[in-house]
Amino acid sequence: MGTCWSLHAVAPPEGVARGVKAAFDVVIAQMSQWDAASALSRINRDPPGIWHPVAAELAHVLRAAFGIAQASRGAFDPGLGRLTDAWGFGAAGPVGRVPADAGTKGGAIEFDAAKQRVRRTGEAALDLSGIAKGYAVDLAAEWLLAQGVRHFLLEIGGELRGEGIRPDGQPWWVDVEMPPAVSLPPWRVALHDLSVATSGSYRRRFSDGGRDYSHSFDPATERPIVNGVSSATVVHRSCMMADGWATALTVLGPAAAIALADEQGLAACVIARGREHVSRAWRAMLD
Template sequence: MIATYSGDTMGTSWSLQAVAARLSVVRGVQAALDRIVAQMSQWERESDLSRFNRAAPGAWHAIPNEFADVVDAALMIRRASDGAFDPCLGALTERWGFGARGSVDRVPQHADNGGDNRQIDFDPQNRRIRRSVDAFLDLSGIAKGYGVDLAAEWLLANGVRHFLLEVGGELRAEGIRPDGQPWWVDTEVPPSSSLAPWRMALHDSSAATSGNYRRGFTVDGRRYSHSFDPRTGQPIVNGVSSVTVLHRSCMIADGWATALTVLGPQAAISLADAQKLAVCVIVGDREYISRPWRDMLG
């Protein structure tokens, strides 16, 4: 028997389909997701991230283990993507109206410096970080995936072995359904595209999608995306409307989906192949898929 539960978190919703799970699992899942908000929310003034962003640059700050895990992964993806992913864009996203201060109705005039003074140093042994003068953390491109992983690991540790967990479109599936089937899910397709979704069998794996159509604003007939190229400080204009990544870790899938959206279709697939990532990039009504994605099709 499959039980279904749901709740709210991170400005979106979560849902759980689980085999032989009691109602008490709701509290555990919600507590795990609440921990992410308390530590890494850009919108909560007293979160660990917000307090770090308000602190003076140059000083070391101890952070919780979960926070440290996400910073470590974010910096790894930044290095591997040659800066296409950058967790230091907090000031930029605020300036463009995608942060805690709310939306804007005009294009910001203040130019971004392309990252010259945006640097986060991480000391993994002591679980501490420090920032340069222009570095303000924004982990929205990876923290939600980590929240999925944290809640999933709590479920596994508490005897729930077979489930499909979703948080704002990010998915992780463990085990199988009662009928022996895997957890079948359809990939997310931009509403403007006529492409059919892929139907994927998730088993002990995760799927994350970065949708360039989800958030943005329009000024003088031009739409500005919430996805930024950290190297230019500007919204992307490469035509990519969505990127879906499959990976064992939802955090890694989430972070890479964000990075590959910035790179554009050809560069994204080339890097996905080099990183052995299963990736589908959608540009209009055209799909680009990596070799690992193609291999999964048999």
């Protein structure tokens, strides 16, 4: 997944790291755009129109991805793989300039939930980088709970899930990452059977002609976002849902993002042009 992971666990059994890594390996084998042998890579290589049966884990993530896509009115799009590759943020590697033709060239991703299968139409390519990392946290966390590990903090590249409490009786306290050059103090969140994910438009970017271009794309324009949002953080029971919704909210301007978070009952904080915008559910967590 191109990042690091960490686990803080209370009285973990022997071999716990191998078990967590095995869960991550399941996600990589099915959803990695960086692994040429993954199910996702094979789907993207095959000609459009072919239905591909998918494993239960990939079907679960696709169901969530398409649910967020519908609820966000297209702000989340699992079919931007051609776009992210063209701009240098995918498996094809970085680019040094704005691509001349970076569109998806038409088409979409179709998911048949009833038959647990997926296909590409046209030149769209599947890209689950905005939600799969959060799912990997959940999959490993559920394995830990099944092994009787009740108290732990698990993290992959800044997406975190905390279960139970620390040995000192405190919840798992984590600080929300703030964008660079923002003077706002970080929020401190108590992860007691909760997850938190932050999507930051500042995390990966490149410059061309004196202008910076972010890895966060607006599906409507097929270009990096220019809405002033530098990060979006979501607190949720599911790390997968926190990850996917943080990705979607980053695409929207701050007002639309918070309005949608309120509509969906999400605890969300959006940083835009140096200002904080928080949802009703976020404010309620302060009480």
